[in-house]
Amino acid sequence: EDLRVDGRGCEDYRCVEVETDVVSNTSGSARVKLGHTDILVGVKAEMGMPKLEKPNEGYLEFFVDCSANATPEFEGRGGDDLGTEIANTLYRIFNNKSSIDLKSLCISPREHCWVLYVDVLLLECGGNLFDAISVAVKAALFNTRIPRVRVLEDEEGSKDIELSDDPYDCIRLNVENVPCIVTLCKIGYRHVVDATLQEEACSLASLLVSVTSKGVVTCMRKVGKGSLDPESIFEMMETGKRVGKVLHTSLQSVLHKEESLGPKRQKVGFLG
Amino acid sequence: MAMEMRLPVARKRLSETLGRESKKHLVVPGDTITTDTGFMRGHGTYMGEEKLIASVAGSVERVNKLICVKALKTRYNGEVGDIVVGRITEVQQKRWKVETNSRLDSVLLLSSMNLPGGELRRRSAEDELAMRGFLQEGDLISAEVQAVFSDGAVSLHTRSLKYGKLGQGVLVQVSPSLVKRQKTHFHDLPCGASVILGNNGFIWIYPTPEHKEEDAGGFIANLEPVSLADREVISRLRNCIISLVTQRMMLYDTSILYCYEASLPHQIKDILKPEIMEEIVMETRQRLLEQEG
Numbered sequence: 001e002d003l004r005v006d007g008r009g010c011e012d013y014r015c016v017e018v019e020t021d022v023v024s025n026t027s028g029s030a031r032v033k034l035g036h037t038d039i040l041v042g043v044k045a046e047m048g049m050p051k052l053e054k055p056n057e058g059y060l061e062f063f064v065d066c067s068a069n070a071t072p073e074f075e076g077r078g079g080d081d082l083g084t085e086i087a088n089t090l091y092r093i094f095n096n097k098s099s100i101d102l103k104s105l106c107i108s109p110r111e112h113c114w115v116l117y118v119d120v121l122l123l124e125c126g127g128n129l130f131d132a133i134s135v136a137v138k139a140a141l142f143n144t145r146i147p148r149v150r151v152l153e154d155e156e157g158s159k160d161i162e163l164s165d166d167p168y169d170c171i172r173l174n175v176e177n178v179p180c181i182v183t184l185c186k187i188g189y190r191h192v193v194d195a196t197l198q199e200e201a202c203s204l205a206s207l208l209v210s211v212t213s214k215g216v217v218t219c220m221r222k223v224g225k226g227s228l229d230p231e232s233i234f235e236m237m238e239t240g241k242r243v244g245k246v247l248h249t250s251l252q253s254v255l256h257k258e259e260s261l262g263p264k265r266q267k268v269g270f271l272g
Numbered sequence: 273m274a275m276e277m278r279l280p281v282a283r284k285r286l287s288e289t290l291g292r293e294s295k296k297h298l299v300v301p302g303d304t305i306t307t308d309t310g311f312m313r314g315h316g317t318y319m320g321e322e323k324l325i326a327s328v329a330g331s332v333e334r335v336n337k338l339i340c341v342k343a344l345k346t347r348y349n350g351e352v353g354d355i356v357v358g359r360i361t362e363v364q365q366k367r368w369k370v371e372t373n374s375r376l377d378s379v380l381l382l383s384s385m386n387l388p389g390g391e392l393r394r395r396s397a398e399d400e401l402a403m404r405g406f407l408q409e410g411d412l413i414s415a416e417v418q419a420v421f422s423d424g425a426v427s428l429h430t431r432s433l434k435y436g437k438l439g440q441g442v443l444v445q446v447s448p449s450l451v452k453r454q455k456t457h458f459h460d461l462p463c464g465a466s467v468i469l470g471n472n473g474f475i476w477i478y479p480t481p482e483h484k485e486e487d488a489g490g491f492i493a494n495l496e497p498v499s500l501a502d503r504e505v506i507s508r509l510r511n512c513i514i515s516l517v518t519q520r521m522m523l524y525d526t527s528i529l530y531c532y533e534a535s536l537p538h539q540i541k542d543i544l545k546p547e548i549m550e551e552i553v554m555e556t557r558q559r560l561l562e563q564e565g
Contacts, residue, residue: 003540006511006544007504007508007511008274009274009541014277015278016278018277018280118340242273250275250276254279268279268281
């Protein structure tokens with residue numbers, strides 16, 4: 001009958017608040033609040049050596065830190081397992097040619113490239129971590145500004161890297177094809193999107209579907225102890241695609257709206 | 273299917289919107305309350321360097337010569353006669369351990385529990401072995417505080433037919449300081465649901481049973497599916513309670529009812545949006561002020 005405890009339907013998200021450019025010493029950052037879940041993502045662009053098998057491309061490195069503020073279980077080493085699981089999922093969903101144009105991150109083949117270090121910080125855990133983290137990563141990548149560099153060749157052949165003088169001269173990433181994760185939790189006979197902590201405790205199995213803005217599924221993963229039968233997996237995938245497209249359009253519109261407010265906008269940040 | 277993303281808005285200070293005449297004296301731990309030594313110290317204060325200093329964060333209450341600090345957010349401190357809603361965490365030899373959001377787990381002795389059928393006899397060894405049949409780990413119960421031990425642990429009893437195991441419903445956890453002390457904590461709201469306002473901050477919302485079962489004594493849980501209309505009422509009440517708690521209003525049957533009525537023009541899932549929450553709670557506050565004045 002499509003009624004959950006807080007009055008939402010099975011495919012309704014809680015209210016999401018997105019803000020970018022909250023951390024000043026990063027190349028790009030974003031903060032996402034989804035109900036009681038609070039995620040902070042910072043992106044730092046550094047120069048490094050390209051990987052041997054892909055000499056013309058830059059790459060992304062993900063690191064997830066589950067802060068002890070989120071839940072007492074994350075104290076000490078407790079949050080490491082969850083952190084590595086989330087980081088591995090992020091590596092998987094970005095592990096294809098179309099998500100991010102890695103060739104644009106190359107400075108000179110085989111020698112220099114941009115490495116984007118994406119750091120995710122879990123501030124508060126209120127259910128539905130994967131969705132919130134993927135939305136925050138997309139918003140932070142949208143906000144990332146990488147300084148424009150030029151490679152100068154000397155007569156002897158040694159290369160010099162020159163940074164442009166203008167601090168606002170930078171390249172932006174194209175995040176149209178960056179996927180977002182939609183988590184579908186199976187509770188009883190139905191599946192729900194955006195489960196709260198209580199709903200996650202009641203669900204035995206869930207499906208993580210990573211969807212791009214065009215509705216293309218890049219990766220899928222099942223978590224949980226229970227089993228899912230193939231028909232319900234198919235239904236959940238279709239729901240995930242539908243919900244994912246709407247998620248992407250809302251996120252794009254919010255990010256464009258924030259950008260249109262210009263550099264003089266009032267930043268709410270953490271003390272608002 | 274609804275999806276709303278928005279940019280964050282800075283929070284407004286509550287006191288500006290309220291226009292309260294009397295300012296509460298708020299203190300944080302370490303603040304000096306008064307340097308006058310003629311006062312008696314109550315809870316939440318201690319004497320240091322000839323001054324009265326607060327040890328908790330809250331508002332100062334003064335009754336003649338007694339000064340105490342009432343904390344805004346604490347764990348539940350048991351008082352004899354309070355109604356609590358708790359969850360069974362352990363089944364031990366002759367008692368159950370109940371979690372009630374206090375510093376120590378509360379205790380429900382087997383001898384304080386009603387036997388099914390309302391018999392009055394001494395509890396035997398068979399009763400002890402059948403304890404798990406009455407209450408298991410994870411069950412929710414409503415009970416009354418019988419006594420408070422010296423270390424602060426609370427001893428409960430379910431010696432009346434209105435207490436006992438709780439069936440289907442929704443639990444909302446709030447801070448114990450927001451539940452107003454009243455004569456009765458079991459309310460049957462006219463909108464079609466009933467609510468138990470536990471003094472420990474656990475609030476239980478459940479559909480009103482059609483007829484009272486006299487002989488069950490609170491043991492048999494009704495597991496029939498609840499109708500959609502009832503579930504909508506319960507969801508709406510839950511969202512109303514959460515919005516009252518977010519705006520730090522005291523919870524009692526009248527405030528919950530007014531908030532429910534103020535929320536009727538909105539959809540249930542919209543009640544949790546910040547601007548609608550503010551609007552509903554302002555309306556509730558106004559109606560309560562009108563009713564008092």
